[in-house]
Amino acid sequence: MNVKRNPAGLEAAKILLDIEAVNFRPEEPYILTAGWASPVYIDCRKLISFPAERTRMMELAVETLEGNSDMSAVDAVAGGETAGIPYSAWIAHLTGKPMLYVRKKPKGFGRNAQIEGHMPEGSHVLLVEDLATDGGSKINFVNALRNAGATVSDAFVVFFYGAFPGALDTLEKEGVTMHYLATWQDVLEIAEERQAFSPQAIQGVKDFLGDPVGWSVAHGGKGAD
16 A cells, blocks of 8 residues: 655654554554454554643644645534544644534434534535544544535544555545554654564564555454455
């Protein structure tokens, strides 16, 4: 898969390692929400507890978005429930944009709303989440926003696995470009430089990145569709 490296990716990777949000566990793989087996896991939620680090990460996020998309055309920033909500709030604050959040499904009572906040018909909305593996979970949020009358052409995540096939294609087919800071390649480079994990763990991650689908199948996860 052709994944572009973001110039800010290495700095973002350093921040994630600094706050110990990076987990390497090839001997006991994680099964991700999307069904893939992975020797690595990023806990982006930890960032909410580190003010200096989250401030810098969001500065990098805004720089990335302004360099790769037309932020002047964005009317609002929407966070996906739940992990995307704090990131959307910080980005909305830094860019002076209104904030929304998108429920995974309508709440089932009252207004039965799936979009929370004020969103005029035809608003151009940026979707924000913490991370992406294969991109599939973002489609639900994109569709919810569009069904409510929004235009959605861009999404942003702090961390993109950058390993599983079709992740970017999934969103591109829906007319959405995904922007991101760090990938596992960025994290691996800094982790190896710092000797943050054992040589065996580093090699396990390299084996995974060399053949993520094969590695997933061999370790109890799903394979290519």
